[in-house]
Amino acid sequence: MNSDSESLQHQCLDWLLTDNVKNNEQSVECEENDGVTNLLKKATASKSSEPKLGATPQTFQLGEIPTVQDRFQAVLKNRLQIQAQEHPPLFPWETQLTEYPDFVDEPSMTLVPSWGWMVQQSKLTLPTRLPERVFQQLLEQCQALVTSSVPLGAKLVQVVENFFPNESQALNDIAGLVLRSTYRSVSTLETMPAIQSDYSDLQPRQQMALSLLAAKQLLENLTLPLSATSPVVEREWLTSVGTLNIRVEYQSLGKLTKLLVQAELPVKGSLTLRGSGTLAMTTSSTSGYLNVELGCEQLNPTYTLEVEFPEIDEQPLLFVINPTI
Template structure:
């Protein structure tokens, strides 16, 4: 039997051993002569011979031999596919040819730096140019440390930014006066357009921008609440908006503070002052409330908000009850 007939036999036998396995479902096998001519008679004769031989061999198979043939076929197919993949590796959708990639990058083109959760609030401030995140974080930390200080706002502004501009006390003092009087957009200051970069500013402009940010932060973190009108405050975080509502209920000369916090994630709120503290926490986002009695007018009480999914220090507010 020639090679073509042997090929037909192997093909037909393999087809018989598949799940479809009905020889009468085999409709047509096409063959081209090696010289380019069709030889239908030889193909038909070879097909009939292959069919009879395959049927005879199939009858001699034991039941345990069929899985062995299938396993052999799968192993051969796997080896052939592996050889084809090694000789012609597949390409990624963006590739037009095989490209060698380094195992690692000495200097990554993009370095992902996580945003500090509380610093997202900067986008809500009225600033002509945003401060770099690292500077804003330090400024926010400093302002939180200053909210319980008895100093006036002017000295607080200077203390908040003086570490950024050493040996510039007099200039900072002059510019702090400008910020307090509201002349932050004077033509003499020549503040750059919104699309400018902090690093490109002149030193005095950086000082002014930092003082302006410190003033707004100190005002946002200091809550003056009267007995006649509740106070609300929002703080934008990387998890969503933190909503606060503060009420001061006066009873004679002594009152109580009631604080409700709508937290964007699980966390806690704590109010403390005069040697007392009350804390509430939750394992889910939503509203928490605390109430502190024995509160006196014009005394400073500290409200601390902690969000468990922001892995940084809590955010602190100063609450000052007024008549």
């Protein structure tokens, strides 16, 4: 046999010996191995003994050695298969053989995508797209401050100040420009060139202006003002599963006033309308229209509307309703 074959045989034998075969050395031999050994013995005996009268001398040619080698490897392969069948290997976390189904009808864990509300960025009017990380943090800050009673300019600065520490004066200056702009564009801001550039390539003051513009539009989208001349307000919010449409209406029935919210949901979800010590909630198991209303003798200064879609986001989307009637 050549050296490669001998090495393979030694490795296989070593594996067998370490797999609890040492305790059964006497039982390892099988008829096939005995057959190989007897064949070698017979071949040796036939060469050393005299041929019997009338019989053909039995010889062992060198060309027959590969045949013996193939036979040995077949016997070894069979032995390995038997060992694997009698003692199947286990995964590291298993202590005994376990049967697993071919497929699972219902997964035991549902992965909830993170921040399915962030698709709304595509509806904003911005000269360049904000990185997802930046937009997510802006949206989180807007959600935290949307019910705050501070002026809009101060609210904008609070939303973005974590991005630009120790730059309060510059933020206040640029926030003033953003508030005075009559349309949502940075082309009127000297610090923001109207060119196609990534956010990371902009100068700090340009990033400030872009962040403040995004914050202003987000807060406007999340605020639903009502008045005597405008008793109905509508909003659209794009999500990862479709568009959320919201319609809020103020109704007056004598001394009783009522706030009615109608939403068209792209997926199953719930609506929670809160006032001062009052709450109304409704849930839908499918997409479609969903209504919730809250009645009182007089309107509260502020209401909040939470829209929850468990399939796309762990956090609800919070709107603020500001009646000025």
